[in-house]
Amino acid sequence: MHHYQQQLKVRRIYTIIAIAVFLIALFASLNFANNANSGKFFERLPYLFDFIKNFVPDSPMEIVRAMFDLPSPYADGSLKYDYTSDRHYITDSVYIPNFFYQLVITLNIALVSTIIGTTIAFVLCFFASTNLVGAGAVRWFTRRIMEVMRAFPEIVIAGLLTAILSIGPIAAIIAITVHTIGALGKLFFEVVENADMRPDEGLRAAGASWVERVRFAIVPQVLPNFVSYALLRAEINVRASTIIGAVGGGGIGEVFRLSIGRDHAAKTYAIVILLLIAIIAVDQFSAWLRRRLIGQQSFEFGRGAA
Template identity: 65%
Template sequence: MTIAHPPVQLSAEGRIAERHWQEMLFKRRLYTWGGAVALMAVLAASLWFANETNAGKFFDRLPHFFDFIGDLIPRDGFEIWRAMFDLPSPYADGSLKFDYPEGRHYIAGSFYIPEYVYKMLETINIALVATLIGFAFGFVLCFLAASNLTTRRWLRFFVRRFMEILRAFPEIVIAGFFLAILSLGPIPAIIAVAIHTIGALGKMFFEVVENADMRPEEGLRAAGGNWVERVWFGIVPQVMPNFLSYALLRFEINVRASTIIGAVGGGGIGESLRLSISQGHEAKTLAIIILLFATIVAVDQLSAHLRKRIVGNQAFAFGGGE
């Protein structure tokens, strides 16, 4: 037996609130459906534009999308590893036969580093050097851009606009400019990644500085400390753990950026990947992809572990831990 409840009688204020809620719900649904329709229209227009003018008959080539993936299937289970470690191919065409470089990839004259492992190390080296350069310059500029440390508005304005210019252009665009001037190689890649890193880290650094506790700085000011002393002893100990955390995060990004720049002539594993794809060496392409994936995962995991250790230790040191 069910008991019928009488309808709830709303007051005048309740009816107004209910009507307002219904109007908001209608607008939300209208905006959601309108946004979905607009998105589909823009997507359709983009595909049409790509097919007609920009990408060489996009829809005509779409059925062949999986042809390249099928070509990547190796002839036997060890073909990828032979390609990765420079082992000679047993096939008559010699498609995986390597010419060992003389001296370039040897350590102490005897320990041989496989070609792609050496190229991967070169990519990591590009990212590491660029990150260190970006960290050093970003560290100096961030204190000049922070409003709680630099009272001169014109100086803050200039430094912030300068860092915006540095990070306004993608690394590959900057690399193309320096590759045209300095020729091919890792040096233009280091310069390009470092320039973008200075702008990116500088922005994140000065935002951390602006949220720092100013009481140590005020105490040093009262004791007669100059600007450099107040920054070095009052602000840097607070912000350094976050600085290092951001630098490690940027190093992860720079490893990927260095790979992309390598594909346009900046050296490293990206150059080898571009050549293997263009020359139709499927096993070499898969070997590079596997090596690149394993390296990025390892760098990400190591960086995340170090960031956790750094930030956690700092929280404990300042009383934030248990």
């Protein structure tokens, strides 16, 4: 009992020391950030919500008009109230509102990037798995490639590519695809390494080739997890394509940057609402598709253990 009390006392001392070190590091980091911010962070903190309070449209209906490219009664010839000039006409009378059109571009960037990135990651992950290729040069080289691909954020890759390929969705697609390959490749090969190898041993004893062993022994086991990770990555890529749009990748991120930079409140709120609706819709569709592909029983409480 005395020994337990002594150990408990030592653990409490270590906990207090750890908390103190954490608080000191946190304070030092905040102080450094404040100095790097010209010493204005703490001074401006009480005014944090002033921008939101002052950044309001002339009328709530202006948000609807900006969203659907309808004429504004406040039109004065400036871009702030010019909602109709950016319409994308399908026929002489039918058009797609500009923000919806830009949102489709953003979703298209995310979808194409996810499909290409998932396909390449699917192929590479088997060459990076220790239980399939051992610890040789192929595994080492494949893993290093994927590490390089996910080492830099998508926005950094996109910034480099826009300087080479010019501004547009192509740079965004390549940037998100590269990061998707690196991120999904790691998740995929970790799933493969946790697969049951008894089916593989049986196929090997029957004389199956390496490709046949992967196809019939490994893929059926790991495919449900692969689908879940790919759908999760699709949701992430929607957000990434929006952010990349702000640095020249096209899509709704670019028009959002322009509208907020020009103090166009109605347009900004319309874009924010569209983004929220789109992200919620993508999340719900992803959850529905995951249930359809994997099976409803996997999501029912207590069924997995049975």
